[in-house]
Each structure stands twice: as C-alpha cells, then as structure tokens.
Amino acid sequence: MPQQVIKLAVLAISLLLAAVTCLGQSTSGTVNMSATVSKFVELHSGGAVTLTGNSGGGVITDGVANSPLAVSINLGELGPVNTNNFVTAQVPLKLRSNAPYVLSMTATVTSSGTTTNRIQAADVGFGLGTVTRAGTGVHLTGTDTNATSGDPTLPANGSVNATSGRFEFTGVRSNLAAFTSSTTALNGAFIMNAVPRSNTNGLTVPAFFAIKPQFFENGTTTISVTFTVTAP
C-alpha cells in the first residue's frame, strides 16, 4: 500500500513538471507586416526639344530624357521679318503612372504690347501629337484620350480669318487661350506595369507649340506653360 502511494506521488509530480515545461515552451511565432502602394504619377522630359521655323532664337535650356521638364526656348522673331510659315517648338513629354492619369496644362501669355494686335494666347497654337506606349514594362493596351486637336500647324487646325485676316488656330483646344486655367490635355489608363522605377520606359507624347509670324505689335512676349499630371 505505501509503495502504491509513492508511485502515485511520483507520477503526479512528473505530470506536473511536464505540464509546467509545456506551458513554458514556445514553438511558433508570427511576423505581421503592413504596407501601402500609393497612386503614383510622374511627368518628365521625353528628350530634346525641336525648334523649327525660327529666325534668331534658340533652345536655351533643352529637355533631357527622364529628367524634370524645365525647358526654356527663345522663339526668336515672330514678326513679318520671319518669312517661315510657322515657328514651332516640339517638346517631348514622358509620363509614367501606376494609376489612371490626367495631364492638365495652364498657360499664360504676356506681351509688352498694349493693343489687340499684340501676341495673345489665342495666337499660340498648341496640341499634343501621337501618344506612344512602348517598351518593356509599359501597359501597352492602355488607351489614352487626347483632348487637343494634335499638331496645330495642320491645315485642319487653323486658317486665316476671312474678316480680320489674322491667322487663327481653330481646332478644339488648339491654342493657349483654351488653357488660361488648368485644363485637361490628355488622360488615360495606368501606364506602367509592376516594374521597378529604374525602368525608364513610359508614355511619350510630343507637345507642339506654334506661332504664325504676323504683323503683331512689336514688343517682347513671354509664354509660360505648366503641365501637371495627377491621378484622380
């Protein structure tokens, strides 16, 4: 009988020790991570500017592909001394996003002239050219909507006003007067697939600016254009 009691006591102590050991043993653990992918849109220069039809003038600060867009151009002479059909500046833009985007533009034209014959916003033709989605990592099947009429020098986009004789850019959103406040120029689907930012491909589109040399009031003119891309 005493031996049975001792055996029971030993068994109980063993079970108790085992239970204590099990309670103190950790065999699993967790690592919980949270993260965010925010909407991302980017506007950069698509490369060098092309200036044509100019008399004097030149590209002061050229565009550099994949660098911030900060182009400065002297368009030269815009009076009748310049016998070219148009003075045009073609500025390549490069867009990238992981979400649907909207490219807006706002423009100001200031002239030292004081009469209606001075260069005004409506005298500066504008349009976006062919939108190109190309390269590895670009969402090739995304669609884009160009709100402008394209190259403003196209015959369909402008002509001489029969009454005033002044050349007018007449296409939809074909001159800077349509952009005195921020206005959509282009929008579309997300541009980039899931690729690193170091991938330098994207959507490229040329922005055309054109001025018909005319008997404008003499003076100096400053044309300032700001593009902004957003992800609504």
Added chain:
Amino acid sequence: MFKSTKGVLKALAITALITMSAVVTCAQTTGSVTMNATVSNFVELTSGGAVTLTGNMGGSVITDGTANSPLAVVVNLGELGPANTNSFVKLDVPLRLRSNVAYQLDMVSSVAGAGATAFSLKDTDVGFGLTTAARPANLAAGVDTNATPGDPTVGGSTDVDGRWVFAGANSTLGAYAVSGAVLSGPRINKANAANAAPALTLPATFAIKPQFYDPAPAITITAQFTVVAL
C-alpha cells in the same frame, strides 16, 4: 512452591526470548527508492532580438522583437510603390531556436489587400530567406540545412516583362502559401540548463522591390513560423 516459582520465571524468560526473536526477525535491513522520469522532445522558437527595417518610406516598427520572448513582430513597411526610390524595403527579423532533438522550422505566409490584377503585389513579390552560419562551440555540433537561398536582396533580376524576380528557389513567400520547411538540423543544445542555454540565432529576411504595383492602401503580409521536433 519454590519450584513452581522457578517454572514461572523460566516460562517468562522463554516467552521474552521468543518475543525478541520475533522482533529481530521482522526488522527491515535494506530499502530502495524508485524514481521514474521523462525527457521529452523540446523545441522552442523565440525572438532573437530587435528587428531591422531599412529602405522604407514612411514605415516603422510597431511591435519590436525582444530577445528570448515569444516572436510576435508587427512592422509597417511603408510605401512600396515607385514613390519609394530605395532599391529594397528590407526587414531582418532575428529568430532564436533551441532544442534537445533534431528540429524543423516551417513557415506559412499570406499576402492580402494588394489587389487582384496581374500588376498587384503578389506573394512572389515578397522576397524571403534565412541566413545561416556555422554553429558556435557552445551549441551541439551539427550542420543546419537552409532551404532558402539566403538574403533575398542578393541576386535577382527583372523578367521579360520588366518585373523584379528574386533569385533561386524558395526565395519568395510564393513558396510558402502552404506550410513548408525553411530550416532543419540536428539537436541544437548541449545538455545545458534550460534557463541559461545558448541558442541558435539567425535572421529571417523579408524584402520587397518598390515597383509600379497597383495602388493599394492596406496591404497585409503575414508569416508564421513553427518549429517541430523531428
């Protein structure tokens, strides 16, 4: 009368002798103590210490690891989109293992809330690996078998679509959608005291390449480790 008295005394003396003899015969001269015991398989996983978060943009360690405490780390990795220009968002989580038998460390993981298109962040976009080293002398001799390629930020390249691919097998959480072994080996500890035993410590590394993933405001990545005795 005298004779009868002697007879009584004899009888008493005989009785006393018989009684003493009986007592001597009944006395115990040896004894034994029998003890039963068990040494059970013991495996343990705890935190190996503080985590290290690098390359993050807006992230932080919410619940850090504490050495020798249960592993329950919570980390905000921050921005994983292209706004983060770092090469990788990287999290090193020190693990601490002890055992008196051969062990196997398993992991199961999940990624949620990242979206469902081809361009959403997937479990294959989360690099993973363990970095092992030779056991120190205070541990039982043996070699640990690492089923992962190690630090996931080493190697790797973009695929034909331009998406980042981590190098090697078992190098992403895509390999651990169901529980799988990440490390195994022979017994870890010598016959040390349980409360002061050395341990096998090694970092578990998680890494994500910031890319043009679909926007997602609340991504949750979970990794659960379990150690079992073999």
